[in-house]
Amino acid sequence: MHSPSSQRHRSSGPAAPTEFAMAFTSTPRGARLARLFVSHCLDSWGHPYASDVNETLTLLTAELCANAVQHGRVPGRDFHVRLTTEADGGPAFRAEVSDTRAERRPAVTPPADPDAESGRGLLLVAALADDWGVTDRRSGPGKTVWASVSVIRPPAK
Known part of the structure; x- marks a missing residue:
């Protein structure tokens, strides 16, 4: 794991840019740490751990991240995670995971073996x-x- 290349926290309202x-x-440890950092960032940005968005x-x-480690890994090369807010069409978050394997593009396909313990990650992402x-x-x-997820705000009381 490396130190954050960019991390900004602003809480001046819903239009404030937020990026991690x-x-x-x-490695699997790197993927686990990335997941934990994203969850922590969302919590600190006002989306608690137990919220739907988080x-x-x-x-x-x-x-x-699991796909980047399993299918996009190049020895000696890290993968990168970026979490940002999007304002186009309403508040949303965008999670990006980058790796150095350009030739291995993901595609959503059901696993060949319905009892397989893996192969459903992109089906979950699509859903x-x-x-x-x-x-x-x-x-x-x-x-x-x-992947992007809209933030549904509760109606004002």
Whole structure:
């Protein structure tokens, strides 16, 4: 794990930009730490651990990080996690996980063996995210898999 490359916390209202970005080792431990950091950031940004937004984004991040470690790993290269707010069309969060394997693009396919213990991660991502996709990595070789989740605010009383 490396120190945060960018971390800003602002609580001046719903339009305030919020971002967390960090590199993690391409190991199961790195994936677990990334999940914990995202959950902690969301909690500190006003979305408690037990909230739907926190639980959904934490699960999405866990699945994307597990895929980066299992399918996108290049020895000696880290994967990167970025969590941001989006304001287009209403408040939303976007989780991005980048790795250096450009040739291994994810696709949603059901597992060949229905009793298999793995192979359902992107099915979960597709089911839980409001939108998701894959883009070329901005800073170097590889890809970024992202998922966004809308924040539904309770009606004002």
